[in-house]
Amino acid sequence: MLRLDRRLLHNVDWPLLGAAFFIIGLSLVCLWSLNPGRGISGLVWRQLSWVGIGLVGLIIVISVDYRNLVRAAPVLYVLGVGMLLSVFVLGRTVSGARRWIHLGPLTVQPSELFKLIFVVTLAWALTSGRTERLSRAALAGTFVLLGVPFLMVVRQPDLGTALVLVPVLAATLIGIGISLRMLGFISLGVVAAMPLGWLVLKPYQRDRLLVYLDPFRDPLGTAYNVIQAKIAIGSGQLLGKGVGGATQSRLSFLPERHTDFIFAVFAEMWGFLGCLVLIVAYVLLVLRGFEIAASTREPRGRILALGVTTVFAAQILINIGMVTGLLPIVGIPLPLMSYGGSSMVVSLTALGLLLSIRMRQFH
Amino acid sequence: MELKPPPANRREAWGRRVLALAVTTSLAFAVLLGQLWYLQVLEGGRMHELSEKNRIRIRPVAAPRGILFDRNGLALVDNRPAFTLSFIPREMEDRNTVVARLSVLLKIPVGELLEGLEKVPNDSIRPVRVRRGLSLEDVTKVEERKLELPGVIVEVEPQRVYPTSTFAAHLLGYVREVNDEQMKQGRYRRGDMIGQSGLERLLDDYLRGREGGERIEVDAMGRQVQIMRREEPNPGAQVITTVDRRIQEAAEQAMAGRAGAVVVMDPRSGDVLALTSSPAFPLDRLTGNLDRDEWVRLVRDPMTPLMNRALQGQYPPGSVFKIIVTAAGLQEGSLAPMDRVYCNGEFTLGNWTFKDWKKGGHGHMDLRGAIAQSCDVFFYQAGLKVGGDTMARYAHAFGLGAPTGIDLGGERFGLVPFSPSQRSRSKRPWQAGDTVNMSIGQGQLLVTPLQVARMMAAVANGGILWKPRLVQRVEQADGTVAYTASSKMTERVELSPVVWAFLRDALTAVVKEGTGVAARLPGVEIAGKTGTAQTIAKSDSAKGQDHAWFASFAPADDPQVVVVVFVERGGHGGDVAAPVAKQIYEAIFLQKVAQVTIGESG
Numbered sequence: 025m026l027r028l029d030r031r032l033l034h035n036v037d038w039p040l041l042g043a044a045f046f047i048i049g050l051s052l053v054c055l056w057s058l059n060p061g062r063g064i065s066g067l068v069w070r071q072l073s074w075v076g077i078g079l080v081g082l083i084i085v086i087s088v089d090y091r092n093l094v095r096a097a098p099v100l101y102v103l104g105v106g107m108l109l110s111v112f113v114l115g116r117t118v119s120g121a122r123r124w125i126h127l128g129p130l131t132v133q134p135s136e137l138f139k140l141i142f143v144v145t146l147a148w149a150l151t152s153g154r155t156e157r158l159s160r161a162a163l164a165g166t167f168v169l170l171g172v173p174f175l176m177v178v179r180q181p182d183l184g185t186a187l188v189l190v191p192v193l194a195a196t197l198i199g200i201g202i203s204l205r206m207l208g209f210i211s212l213g214v215v216a217a218m219p220l221g222w223l224v225l226k227p228y229q230r231d232r233l234l235v236y237l238d239p240f241r242d243p244l245g246t247a248y249n250v251i252q253a254k255i256a257i258g259s260g261q262l263l264g265k266g267v268g269g270a271t272q273s274r275l276s277f278l279p280e281r282h283t284d285f286i287f288a289v290f291a292e293m294w295g296f297l298g299c300l301v302l303i304v305a306y307v308l309l310v311l312r313g314f315e316i317a318a319s320t321r322e323p324r325g326r327i328l329a330l331g332v333t334t335v336f337a338a339q340i341l342i343n344i345g346m347v348t349g350l351l352p353i354v355g356i357p358l359p360l361m362s363y364g365g366s367s368m369v370v371s372l373t374a375l376g377l378l379l380s381i382r383m384r385q386f387h
Numbered sequence: 388m389e390l391k392p393p394p395a396n397r398r399e400a401w402g403r404r405v406l407a408l409a410v411t412t413s414l415a416f417a418v419l420l421g422q423l424w425y426l427q428v429l430e431g432g433r434m435h436e437l438s439e440k441n442r443i444r445i446r447p448v449a450a451p452r453g454i455l456f457d458r459n460g461l462a463l464v465d466n467r468p469a470f471t472l473s474f475i476p477r478e479m480e481d482r483n484t485v486v487a488r489l490s491v492l493l494k495i496p497v498g499e500l501l502e503g504l505e506k507v508p509n510d511s512i513r514p515v516r517v518r519r520g521l522s523l524e525d526v527t528k529v530e531e532r533k534l535e536l537p538g539v540i541v542e543v544e545p546q547r548v549y550p551t552s553t554f555a556a557h558l559l560g561y562v563r564e565v566n567d568e569q570m571k572q573g574r575y576r577r578g579d580m581i582g583q584s585g586l587e588r589l590l591d592d593y594l595r596g597r598e599g600g601e602r603i604e605v606d607a608m609g610r611q612v613q614i615m616r617r618e619e620p621n622p623g624a625q626v627i628t629t630v631d632r633r634i635q636e637a638a639e640q641a642m643a644g645r646a647g648a649v650v651v652m653d654p655r656s657g658d659v660l661a662l663t664s665s666p667a668f669p670l671d672r673l674t675g676n677l678d679r680d681e682w683v684r685l686v687r688d689p690m691t692p693l694m695n696r697a698l699q700g701q702y703p704p705g706s707v708f709k710i711i712v713t714a715a716g717l718q719e720g721s722l723a724p725m726d727r728v729y730c731n732g733e734f735t736l737g738n739w740t741f742k743d744w745k746k747g748g749h750g751h752m753d754l755r756g757a758i759a760q761s762c763d764v765f766f767y768q769a770g771l772k773v774g775g776d777t778m779a780r781y782a783h784a785f786g787l788g789a790p791t792g793i794d795l796g797g798e799r800f801g802l803v804p805f806s807p808s809q810r811s812r813s814k815r816p817w818q819a820g821d822t823v824n825m826s827i828g829q830g831q832l833l834v835t836p837l838q839v840a841r842m843m844a845a846v847a848n849g850g851i852l853w854k855p856r857l858v859q860r861v862e863q864a865d866g867t868v869a870y871t872a873s874s875k876m877t878e879r880v881e882l883s884p885v886v887w888a889f890l891r892d893a894l895t896a897v898v899k900e901g902t903g904v905a906a907r908l909p910g911v912e913i914a915g916k917t918g919t920a921q922t923i924a925k926s927d928s929a930k931g932q933d934h935a936w937f938a939s940f941a942p943a944d945d946p947q948v949v950v951v952v953f954v955e956r957g958g959h960g961g962d963v964a965a966p967v968a969k970q971i972y973e974a975i976f977l978q979k980v981a982q983v984t985i986g987e988s989g
Contacts, residue, residue, distance in 0.1 A: 199404050258426040258434025296427040300420065307416050314409035318402045330405060337412045341419065348422045 035383040040312040043305045044375050047360040048075055050302060054290050055363055057267040058282055067282060067363060074365040078372030085376030089384065093377075094324045097141075097148030101169070104141035107134035108176045133366035135185040136357075138173055140374055142189055143331030145169055146196050151323045163202075166193060183225070184356035188338045190214075195334040196327055199317070249285070254349050257291040264295030282363040284355055287347045302361075303344075310337045316382045325381040332374045445513050446603055450596030451545040453623030455559060455586060457632040458658070458859065463555060469546035470521035472529065472539070473514035474500075476507055479538030488535060493518075493525050506577060514540060516564070516578040520674075546580075547674050553667035555635055557695040558795075558857075560585020561673040583673075585695075586628065586857065589794050593861045593869055596623035622864040629658035629856050637974030638663045641967045646955040647935075648696035648836040651971065654844035654946045656874040657853020659793070661971075662837070664696040698791070698798045701833040702953065705920030705960065706761045707938045708782070708828030710846060710890065713758060715781035716773045717886045724754050724889060730764040739820050741767050744919065758893040759901030761917060761961075763827050770826020775817060778825055779803055784880050785842040785852070787834050792854040792877060802833040829921060840951040843938045845880050846894070847914075847946035849887050852878035895943040898965075905965035906937060911976045914946075915939025915968065917960035932956035937964035941972060948975055 055067045085093075093100075111134055149165055170193050174186050198207070222230065259265070282289075291299050313333030320326035336359055343358040345351035357367040426434065455463040472493075479485050482504065490497045495518060503515045521529075526541050533539075547562050563583045565575040575581060581595060582588040599620030604613050631651075638649040638661045651661035668685055685693055694700065716722025732748030734741040743749065743763040749756075757765035770778065782788060788803030804817075804825075824830035837855065845852050854875040861870040894914035897903040902917040918936030935957035940946040950968045957963040 195408055198408060199401065201400060201404065254426060255434050255437050257423070258430050259438035261427050261431035261435055291423070291427065296423055296431075299423045299427070303416055303420055303423075307413060310412055310416075311409055314405055314412070318405040318409075326401065326405075330408070334408075337415075341412070341415050344419050345422075348419065348426060350418070350422055 035385065037312060037316065037379055037382045040309060040316075040375070040378060040382075043309040043312070044360060044372075046305050047302065047309070050290065050305075051286070051361045051363075054286055054293070054361070055282055057293060058289065070365075071363055071368065074368040075372070077365070078369040081369055081373035082376035082379070085373055086380045086383065088380070090328060090377060090380050091322075091324055093144055094148045094151070094328065097145045100141045101145040104134070104138045104145075105173060105176070108138060108173055110134070133364075136366035136370045139185065139188055139192070139335050140332070140370055140377070142169070142173065143192060143196075143328060143335060146193065146331055147324045147327040150196070150200055150327055163197075163206075166197070184342065184354040187342065187354055188335060188356065191338040192331055192334045196331050199330045200327065249353060250349050253285055253288040253347050256288040257348060260292040260295040260298075262296050264291075264293050264298050267293055284343065284353075284357055284362060285347055286362050287344055287358055290361070306340050310340070313337075313378055316378055316385070320381055320385050322384075325384065329378060329381045332377050335374060336371075446542075446601045447514065448599040448601060448617075448620045449544040449580075450598050450620035451622045452547065452562065452580070453590075453594035453596065453625050453861075455590075455594075455626045455628055457628060457630045457635070458660075459631065460627075461632045463550075463628065463630065463632060464559060465548050466545040467548045468543050469519060470523075470526050471516050471542045471544050472518045472521050472525075473516050473542050474504055475514050475538045475540060476504060476509055477538070482538070485536055485538060488532070489529075489539060492528050492532065503577070514542060514578075516542075519544070519564070520546065544580075547670075549670045552669040552671050554639065554670070555630070555663070556585075556667040556670050557664045557697070558585055558630065558635075558662050559670065560587035560589075561668075561670050562587050563673065585795060586626070588796065590624075590626055590858065590861065593624040593626065596864075597621035624861045624863045624869050626861050627859045629653075629660065629859055630662070631660045634971065634975055635661040635663065637661075637971050639665070639667075641970035642952075642954075645957060645963075645967075646690055646696075647953045647957065647964075648700060648951075649953070649967070649971065650697050650836050650840035650949075650951045651975075652840045652844050652853075652855065652949040652951075654847035654851075654853075654940060654949050657841075657844065657851075657856050657876075658859075658874070659855050659857050660948065662697050662857075664694070664700070666690050666692040668692040695795070695797065696836065696953070696955070698793060698795060698835050698837045700953070700955070701799050701801050701835055702934050702955075703830075703832050703920040703922075704787070704828040704834045704839060705918030705934065705936050706763075706766075706828055707839060707916050707918035707936045707960075708832060709758060709761065709766050709826075710842070710894070710916055710938075711781050711785060711787070712766055712769055712773055712778055712826050713754065713893070714785075714846075714880075714882060714886060714890060715777050716769055717754075717889060718781075718882050719773065719777055721772045721774070721777075722754060722769055726754055726769075728752050728757070728762075728765045728768055730757075730762050732764065734764045734767040734823070736767075736771075736819055736823060739823075741823055755889075755893045755896055758916070759896040759899075761897075761902045766826045767823045770822050771819065773826070775804075775822040775825055778822075782832070784878070785845055786878060787832075787838050787842060789838075791835075791837050791841050792875075793837060794857055798837070799835055801835050801838055802831060804831050828918060836951050836953040839936070839938050839953075840949055843940055843949045843951060846887075846890055847940040847949055849884075850880035850882060851876050852880065891943060894939075898939070902961040903937065903939070903965045905961055906939060906969040906972070908941075908969055908972050908976065911941050911972060912943040913939055913941040913968075913972060914943040915950075915965070917965060919958075919960045922956065933958060935960040935963035937961075937968045939968055941976070948972075950975075 052068055052071060055071055058067065146166060146169065149162060149169060170189055174189060194207075197210075290302065294301075310333060313329060313336060317326050317329035317333055320329055339356055339359050342351060342354065343356045343362075346353045346356070357364055359367065359371040362368075451466050454465060457463055474482075476482075486497055486500045486504075489495070490500055500517055503517050507513070507515055521541065529536065529539060529541055549559075561583055562580050565577065565579045565581050569575060569581065570577065576598075579595070579598075582591040587594065597620060599618045601614050601618075602616040603611050634651050638651060642649055642663060642665045646665055648664045649661060650659065652659055666688075672681060673685075713722065717724075728751075730743060730748040730750060730752050732743045732746055734743070741763070744761070748764060749760050749762045752760065752762045752765045754765075754769075756762070757769075782803045788801045790798045790800055821830055825832060841852055841855060854877045856872055856874055858870070858872055860868055860872070863869050891914055894916055895912060897917065898906050898913045898915050903913075903915045906913055906915060916936075916938050918934075918938065920934040920936065922932065922934055933956070935952075935954040937950075937952045937960050939951070940949045950971050952964040952967045952971070954963045954967065
C-alpha cells in the first residue's frame with residue numbers, strides 16, 4: 025500500500041511544498057533569534073524534530089490513496105472524539121486549559137489532530153449519499169458532526185480550535201452549493217445560539233471577548249498581551265529591528281512569544297517588508313490549496329482539499345488577526361510558524377493530504 | 388431538495404464557488420496587510436517610541452521574616468524597614484561608569500559593587516542587592532543623583548532588629564544573605580536573607596515566608612507609571628519558643644564580663660527557659676553588611692564568641708559529678724548514707740597522693756556532709772568502692788557523654804569512657820588512679836553545660852531525661868499551626884525513691900550549709916552542687932584558673948526550674964558560679980512573687 029506510483033511523483037505540487045518549507049525556515053530563524061548567541065537552542069532542535077516527524081506523516085499520507093482515508097472516516101471520527109474525551113481523564117492542565125495528553129515523553133494536543141479528522145469526516149458525510157444531492161438529513165448530520173466535538177473543545181477549553189471548525193464547515197457547505205437562503209437561515213441560527221455559547225465559555229474566555237470589544241476594560245491582564253503584541257509589531261516599522269534589536273520580543277514583554285504570538289516576534293524583527301513576504305508565502309500556499317480543490321473532479325478529493333485549505337486559511341487569518349489586534353485572542357497557533365509538535369505535525373500531514381489529492385487528480 | 392445543478396454544469400459551478408472562497412480569503416489577507424501597514428508604517432514611529440520607553444521592572448516585595456516570641460508572648464526579635472541598594476542590570480547602560488560614580492559617592496569599593504552583578508545575566512530585570520542597611524544619608528545621596536545612576540535603585544526591605552546587640556545571640560542566630568555554597572542547594576534565590584545559625588537557621592523554612600512581587604512599568608526616568616501585577620508576599624510564620632525573655636536577660640546580665648554558659652530548664656517539661664553563652668557575638672553586626680575584618684576578628688577571637696558553650700563547649704564536670712557517684716553507689720549498694728570517712732586532706736593510693744581541695748581536710752565526714760562540703764577524700768574512696776565501670780554506666784544513664792537532642796545544630800557529645808575496664812588495647816590501661824580521678828569529675832570526663840542541665844532536671848524530677856525543647860509551636864500568618872512540639876522524654880533513670888530523696892536532701896544541704904551558700908536566697912530553698920574543675924593550662928597566664936560550676940534546681944521540694952551555671956576559668960564553683968545562679972533565681976522567683984502580688988491586688 026505504501027508503494028508509490030512513479031507516475032504520481034510527476035504531479036507533486038512543488039510551489040505548495042516550497043511555500044510551506046520557506047515558512048518553516050522562517051519559523052526556525054525566528055525561534056533561534058529568541059535566544060541568539062547561545063548556539064542553536066533546544067527550541068530549534070525540538071521544532072526541527074517535529075518537522076521531521078511531520079514529514080513522515082506527510083509521506084505516509086501521500087502514499088495512501090486519500091479515498092481509503094475517507095472510507096475510514098467513521099472510525100477516525102470515533103477515535104478522534106475518544107481522544108478529545110481522553111483529555112478530560114488524562115489531560116494535563118497548562119495555564120488553566122486541559123488540552124494536552126501524555127503519550128510517553130510526548131504531550132499531544134488531540135484537538136489539533138481533530139481538525140483534520142473533522143475535514144475527512146465531512147468529506148465522507150457529504151459524499152456517502154446515493155444521490156449526488158445534498159439532503160436535509162445530510163446537512164443536519166454535518167451539524168451534529170460539528171456539534172459534538174465543538175462543545176467538547178469549547179469546554180476543554182480550547183476555543184480557538186473550535187472556532188476553526190466553523191469556517192471549515194461553512195466553506196465546505198458553500199463549496200458543495202448550499203443555497204443562499206439556507207446559508208442565511210443557518211447564519212441566523214448561529215447568531216441566535218450565541219447567548220447559549222456564552223454560557224458554555226469559561227470566565228477567562230469571556231474576559232478575552234469582552235476585552236476585544238473594549239481593550240481598556242483590563243489594561244493589566246489580557247489586554248496587556250494585545251497591547252504588547254501591537255507595540256512589538258508596530259515598532260518593527262518598515263524594515264524591522266533585526267535579530268538583535270527586537271527588544272520587545274526578547275525581553276519577555278511578549279507572552280507565549282514562541283507559540284501563539286510568534287508572528288509578533290517575526291514582525292518586530294523583519295518589519296512590514298518581512299511580514300509582506302511571509303503573508304505572500306501564506307497566500308500562495310492557500311491559493312494553491314484552493315486551486316487543487318477547484319481542479320479536482322473526484323467529489324471526495326475536492327471536498328477534502330477545500331476543507332484542508334480552509335483549515336489553513338482560517339488558522340492563519342485568526343492567528344494574525346488576533347496578534348495584530350483585529351480579533352479577540354482565542355489561542356490558535358500559526359500553522360508552520362508557531363513552536364509546537366502537534367501543530368507542526370498536523371500541518372505537515374494536512375499538506376500531505378493536499379499533495380496526495382493533487383497527485384491523484386487526473387486518475 | 389434540489390441543491391445542485393445538473394452534472395454538466397456542476398464542475399463549473401464548483402470551480403466558481405471555490406474561486407469565490409479564494410477571493411474572500413485573499414481579501415481577508417489584504418485586510419491583514421492593511422492592519423500591518425497601519426501598525427508598522429503609519430503608527431510605526433509611535434509604536435517604536437513606545438517600545439523604547441516601555442520598561443518593565445520586577446520589584447520584589449520581601450516577606451517580613453517571622454517573629455520569634457518567648458513563652459509569655461514577648462518578642463525576642465523584630466523587624467524594621469531598612470534600605471537596600473540594588474542594581475537592575477538591564478537598565479545599566481554603561482555599568483562601569485555607573486559603578487565608578489557610585490563607588491565614589493558612597494565610598495564602597497568597586498569590587499564589592501561588581502561582585503553581585505557578575506553572578507546574574509546582563510539583561511536581568513530582577514534587582515541585584517548590592518548593599519543592605521544603607522544609611523539615610525546615603526539614600527539621599529543616591530536619590531539626588533538618580534539621573535546619573537541609571538539602573539540604581541533603593542529598595543525598602545524589612546530587616547531584623549534586636550533588643551540588644553548580643554541578646555540571646557547563640558540561641559537566635561543571625562540572618563544573612565544566602566552564600567554561594569547555600570545557593571547550590573537550589574532552594575534559594577540570590578539575595579535571599581536566610582537564617583545562618585541558631586533558631587533562625589533551624590526554623591528558616593517557616594520564618595522566611597514567600598517573597599511577593601510587583602511588575603511595574605516605569606518611564607525613562609525610572610518613575611513608576613503603573614503597577615501591572617502585584618503578588619502579595621506571604622509573611623513568615625511566627626515562632627513561640629520556650630524561652631523566658633526575662634530569665635534569659637537575667638542570665639545574660641549575671642554572666643556579663645565572664646566567659647561561660649548558663650542553661651535554665653524546666654525539669655517538669657524539658658523546656659529551655661534560657662540558654663546563654665558568653666562572650667556572645669553581635670547579632671546586628673552580622674546581619675546587615677559585614678565587613679570582612681569584623682568577621683575575621685570574630686573567628687580569630689581567642690574567646691571564641693561564635694561558639695555556643697552551652698552545647699559545644701566540653702569541660703570536665705568537676706565535683707558536680709559527685710551526684711553521679713552518689714547515685715550509683717547508693718543504688719548499687721556500694722555506698723550507704725552512714726558511711727564515715729576521716730578526711731585529713733590527702734588520699735594515698737600506691738605511689739600516688741590525691742589532695743583534697745581544702746588544705747588540712749574536712750575531718751569526719753558522712754555521705755551527706757561529703758556532698759555538702761564537696762569532700763574529695765571521701766569521694767576518692769567512694770569512687771573506688773563504686774568502681775569505674777559503674778560510674779561510667781550511671782553517667783551515661785544520666786545522659787552525659789551523649790547529645791541531648793536539642794534542635795540547635797553543632798551539639799558536641801562530651802566524653803564518658805564507656806567501660807573503663809574494657810578499653811581497647813591501644814590505649815593506656817585503666818588504672819585505679821583513673822577511677823579516683825573520675826570520682827571527682829576529673830580525668831577524661833567531658834560534659835557540656837546542657838548535658839549537666841538535663842542531668843540536674845532528672846535529679847529534680849525523679850529520673851526523666853527530657854529532649855530539651857526550644858520551640859513550642861510555629862503559627863502561620865493566617866493563624867494555622869504549622870508545627871508543634873510536645874515535651875519528649877528520651878530516657879528514664881530508674882533509682883529507688885530513697886536514693887532520689889537522699890540526693891535532694893544532700894543537694895539542699897550544699898546551699899544551706901555547704902559549698903553553695905553563696906546561692907542561698909531567702910524564701911526559696913535551692914538544691915545544688917558546686918564544681919571546680921581543674922584545667923590543663925593553655926598558657927602560663929591561664930594556669931591554675933579552674934572552671935567554676937554550679938548545677939542546681941529550686942524549689943528543692945517542688946522543683947520548677949533547673950539552673951546550671953558554668954564559668955570558664957572562673958575559679959571556685961561556690962565563689963563564682965553560685966552567685967551567678969543566685970542572681971538568676973532572684974529574677975525568676977522575685978518576679979514571680981511580684982506577679983502574684985500584682986495579681987492578688989488587681
